[in-house]
Structure formats: C-alpha cells, structure tokens
Amino acid sequence: MIRVNIFVEGQTEETFVRELLYGYFQEKNIYLNPILVKTSTTRKGGVVSYAKIKPQLHRKCLEDKTAFVTTMFDMYALPNDFPGSGSGLKTSDPFQKAEHLEQEMGKDIGHDNFIPNLLVHEFEGLLYSNPQAFAAWFDESVASILQDERNAFPSPEHINDNPLTAPSKRIRNCCNGYDKPLHGSLLAIDIGLDTIRQECQHFNRWLLRLESIIPVL
Template sequence: MIRIHVFVEGQTEETFVKEILCEHLQQKDIYLNPILVRTSSTNKGGVVSYAKIKPQLNRKCLEDDSAFVTTMFDLYRLPNDFPGSSSIPSTNDPFQKAEYLEQQMSADIKHQNFLPNLLVHEFEGLLYSNPQAFLVWFDQSIVDSLQAERNLFLSPEHINEGPTTAPSKQIIRCCLGYEKPLHGSLIAMDIGLDTIRQQCQHFNQWLTRLENISGGNG
C-alpha cells in the first residue's frame, strides 16, 4: 500500500481528508494520513509562519522515504516568509500563481517524496462547487446569493483572495451562524468529490497526481 502524509491547516481540512479523500484513495490501495500542522509546542492549525512549517515537512519526508508527503494549504493569506512570496509573477491567473509557489516550496524542501499543493484560493472555495448543498443548513435566499456570487467567476477556484471577498469571507457574510468546523466538511460531503473535481481544476490535478502514484520516489 502506498502511504501519503497530508499536512493540513485545520480541523475542517483534516475531516475532509479523513471522510472524503481517504475513502476514495483507499480504493486505489493508497492510504492517506492527515497531519494538522503545529504552530507551537502546544498549538495546532494554521500556516502563520513558513519557518514553523518547513521543519515539520522536512522531518516527515526524512522519517520514512518510502512514503510521500503533500500539503493542503490555502493560497489565500500565505505568510510573507513563504518561498516565492516576494517574487510572484504578475498574473491574474490563480493557477499560475499557485503553481509558481508550489514550485518554490518544492525547491525549498528538496525531497523527492514531497508533493506540494495549495488550495486555490482556500478550502471554502471548494464549497462553491455546488451552492445548493448549503440548503441543508441555510434558507433558499442564502443559497441564491451564494449561487449568484459563484456565477460571477469562471470557476470556484477563481473566487478571489481579497480581504473581504475571499470565499470564506463571502460565506460568513451570507450565512449567519456558519461555523467552518461544523458546516465546512459536511457541506463538502453533500457536494461530493466528483462535483468538486469537475468544478475545481487545480484541486483535481493534485488529486489525480496522488491517484497516479505507483510507488517509489523517483
């Protein structure tokens, strides 16, 4: 069995990996192990400093070079010390931006079993794959508002990273009472992995890469 350690930012992403991605990849004899990043000796969650994250990634890559290590970090609000953050190409294409930063992170980690990945722009963007899934928790007018926002963009991953217009900010503004740890992973489950993959190009490319791992790190 192929083993992949997935570093995540928070409990919602951890649940998403456990409840959705693990089950899917187990069918391909691939075992995922979600790991919540540490921000201090006592606290977990959030990528507030790359300097605190890098040793964790390096250590896991070295602990078992027969396994793979990947990430599920938000492109939105990456710390200023993240590799490549000071030299991002001038582009309106979110995929080019994410791929550039992933390449920079890969060059910085330097392990063959490391597979960098950033969510474009954040986990909540995946939930725009089907705003109708919010109807389980919120009324139709809210769903209509979310759908209207989704319709303004080419894809859920194009919903931008502005401080007031990022996916999470828009959902919180529309959905009074929205709690990411409670609602986020449950809504993602209702949407389903197939729909998320169809709507979210960069996410799908990452998952396809994991699916196609055949063993070995060469």
Template sequence: MKKYVNLNILAEGQAEREFAQNTLGPYFEPLGILVDSRCVITSRKKHKKGGLGNYLQAKNDLIRWISEEKGRHPFFTTMFDLYALPNNFPKFEESLKIIDPYKRVEFLENALFEDIDYLKFIPYIQLHEFEALLLANPEILLWSM
C-alpha cells in the first residue's frame, strides 16, 4: 500500500483554494502527496471566506487546523499574495524597508514561519497577485523568461 504525505494549504481566497484543490491536488497525488485546502475565514458570524484582511484571523485558522490534525502530522503551507498583506502581518513594517521584492517575500515567509512555530509549516507568499497570473497570457509569460 502506497504511503501518502498530507499537505494542507491555507488559501487567501477562493481562487487560490480552487487552484490548490483542482490543479495542485491532481498534480501531487501521483507523487504520493495528498492536498487539502481551506480559505481564511473572514467572518465567523456570516461564514464568509476569502481575503486576508487581518493576519490574526489567518493565524487563528491555521493554528486551529494544525490542532485538528494532531494525529496525522501533515505539512502545512499558505497561499497569500504579497500585494495588500495586512499591516499586522509579522514584521510587516520592517519588510517595507526591503527594496528587492524577492528578498522581501523571503523575509516575510521567515517571519511567518517563526510566528506559527510548527516544524512542518512551509510558508508561501505569492510575489504577484494570483488572480493576475490567471488572467495573463501564458505565451507572453514564457516569452519573457
């Protein structure tokens, strides 16, 4: 029987969640990685999901999900856009001094890793807004590389 690794992705919004489920899931399954994803819950009263308006909401969702999965010990990651990260994101103000966008993303991912403090957490922050990539012409993206 094949042994699987579980990867749980906390997505900023519905588009990222759908991408994780419908694209990453089928891609990784033959490699022995099972993908599950959830959106950040933005309002518990209205059961609204999506958008990263407040970092503490995302952190609480992630910590809650980690505790729900105690017996399985899956890997966790995020799909957050750098664009419009909330001001209360870990070390956000410090990151504004970093001019190189790639180094800024790396700095923020490290700050997020430290804040969550879970060894199987691999933070991911998307440099460019995910929805913009969906609307881009793939041939132009290939040509520019």
C-alpha cells in the first residue's frame, strides 16, 4: 500500500482528509495520514511561520523514503517567509500563483517524495462548490447570498484573497454562528468529493497527482 502523509493546518482539514479523502484513496490502495502542523512545542495548527513548518516536512520526508509527504495549506495569508512569496510574481491568475509557490516550496524542501500543494485560496473556497448545502445548516437566504457570490467568479478557487472578501470572511459575514471546525467538514461531506473536484480544478489536480503516485521500491 502507498502511504501519503498530509500536513494540514487545523482540525477542519484533518477531518476533511479522514472523512472525504481517506476512504476514496483506500480503495485505490493509497493510505492517507493527516498530520497537524506544530506551531510550537505545545501547540498545533496554522501556518504562522514557514521556518517552523519546514523542519517538520523535512523530517517526515527523511523518516521513510518509501512514503510520500504532501501539504494542504491555504494560499491565503501565507507567512512572509514562505518560498517564492517575495519573488515579485505579478499575476492575477490564482492558479499560476499557486503553482509558482508550490514549485518554490518543492525546491526548498528538496525531496523526491515531497508533493507540495496549496488550497486556492483557502479551505472555505471549496465550500463554494455548492452553496446550496448551507441551507440545511443555516437557511435559504444564506445559501442564496453565497450562490450569488459564487456566480460572480469563474470558479470557487477564483474567489479572492482580500482580507475583507476571502471565502472565509464572506461565509462568516452571512452565516451567523458559522464554526469552521464544526460546519466546515460537515458542509464538505454534504457537498461531496465529486462536486468539489468538478468545481475546483487546482484541488482536483492535486488529487490526480496523488492517484498517479508510483510506489518507491
């Protein structure tokens, strides 16, 4: 069985991997192991400093070279010390930006069993794959507002990363009581992996990459 360690930012992403991705990949003989990044000796979660994340990725890649290591980090609000963030890349294409940052992170980690990945722009963007799912947890008016916002962009992954209008900010503005650890994974489960993959091409490309892994002998 192929083993893939997925470093995630928080409990929501950890549950997402366990509830939506684990079973799907297990059928393909690929075992996924979500790992919460450590921000200090006592705390876990969040990418507040790349300098704190890099050693964790490096050690995991060296720990077992027959296993793979990948990431599920938000591109939104990456720390300033993230590889490629200061290179002056000028593009309005979120996919080009994500690919550039992923390539730079891959070069910085420098291991063949490392697969860099960023969510465009953040986890909540995936939830815009089907805004109607919010109606069951909030109400129809919330679903309608989110659907109108989704319709204003080419895809959920194009919803911008401005501090006031990033996907998470939009959802919190209209969903009174939205709790990411509680609602995030439940909404994703209701939406379903197939729909998310159809709507979010960069996310889907990452899953295709994992599906195409060739075991290290």
